[in-house]
Amino acid sequence: MALTKIKLGKYIELYSEKCNIPNLTNDQVSGVNKDKEFFEPSNQVGSDTSKYKIVPPGYFACNLMHVGRDVVLPIAYNHSKINKIVSPAYQVFKFKTNCELISEYFFLYLKSDERDRFFWFNTDGSVRDGMTWDDFINVDIELPTIEIQQKYVDIYNAMIENQRCYERGLDDLKLVCDAYIEELKHNIPCKVIGPYLKREDIRNGKNGSKNVMGVSTTKEFREPTSKVNKDELSNYKIVKPRQISFVQTTHNEKGFCNAFNDTDKDIVVTSVNEVFSVDEEIVLPEYLVMFFNRPEFDRYARFHSWGSARETFTWDDLIKVKIPIASKNVQQSIVNVYKIYKERKSINVKLKSQIKDICPILIKGSLDEGRKTKEV
Known part of the structure; x- marks a missing residue:
């Protein structure tokens, strides 16, 4: 089969469920950062958050009005098993069941500077340089078969799981450091x-x-x-x-x-x-x-x-x-553990960056494989 060219709008379903909670705190609300991940924003939430939107697991949240400002498409995919809550400025959507595009593959497709530049180029030229929803859903993308998409999504997920295992080890090291200090508080x-x-x-x-x-x-x-x-x-x-x-x-x-x-x-x-x-x-x-x-x-x-x-x-x-x-020797011993934690934390940041850099390579590989499938 050849690569299939589609328009995003053919497979997208908008979703607009309000949370109906008037007094959400910052730690209950998510924003989307430049790495296309949900994060806890530092700025204050609105005085009435009842109109904030729910992002269920497997759904996307996208703020098209900030594309021009950040030269990045602020979009994130809810990989978790719990709902996220975002401001009303976000569009929330999912892909239709049994369509030709896997959600995780689309997420991989978006994680590249080239894609961000494309969306930035297609902003509407207004004061905020936003992108309209109509422009977004009219974007054309080429797709390999579902089987090829899934193959490259599986490769990405395996790398992410390895990185997360490494990250969990970091949490254990941090716990050791914190527990040691907590014990000192009770003993000296x-x-x-x-x-x-x-x-x-x-x-x-x-x-x-x-x-x-x-x-x-x-x-x-x-x-x-x-x-x-x-x-x-x-x-x-x-x-x-x-x-x-x-x-x-x-x-x-x-x-x-x-x-x-x-x-x-x-x-x-x-x-x-x-x-x-x-x-x-x-x-x-x-x-x-x-x-x-x-x-x-x-x-x-x-x-x-x-x-x-x-x-x-x-x-x-x-x-x-x-x-x-504590004595200098005791302080130094726990500091040594903490230094290992900091070094591994730095390695973890590099791992995340490398995985992001690999995403365009995976997409290119999937498209090349799709074209070769046609030749065969």
């Missing part, structure tokens, strides 16, 4: 950390570093999410190697966002962040960061935050924190 006295911290406020200056970073909700330094003029960094604060920076606000971030500079280069952060060093004769900064990065400390920071408009956990709040200060 906790001390106020203020005497072992030094507040730093070194400004970048006119000809300083261009290595500007933000502090993410994943408690790491990351590229800034907003545009930063790298020619105007003089007032930014310097985070030297082995120093820690944290974000004082906790409401939108839903926790204590901090990051440890474990590189050999200076990092510059916004002047509203706090920066400090640690007396390493008493406390290893890695050990302190491990304490900060537990869910229990996020709850502590939220509870001790103040302010109505923006809840903040300040320097004065931080220096009052009590932690179990």
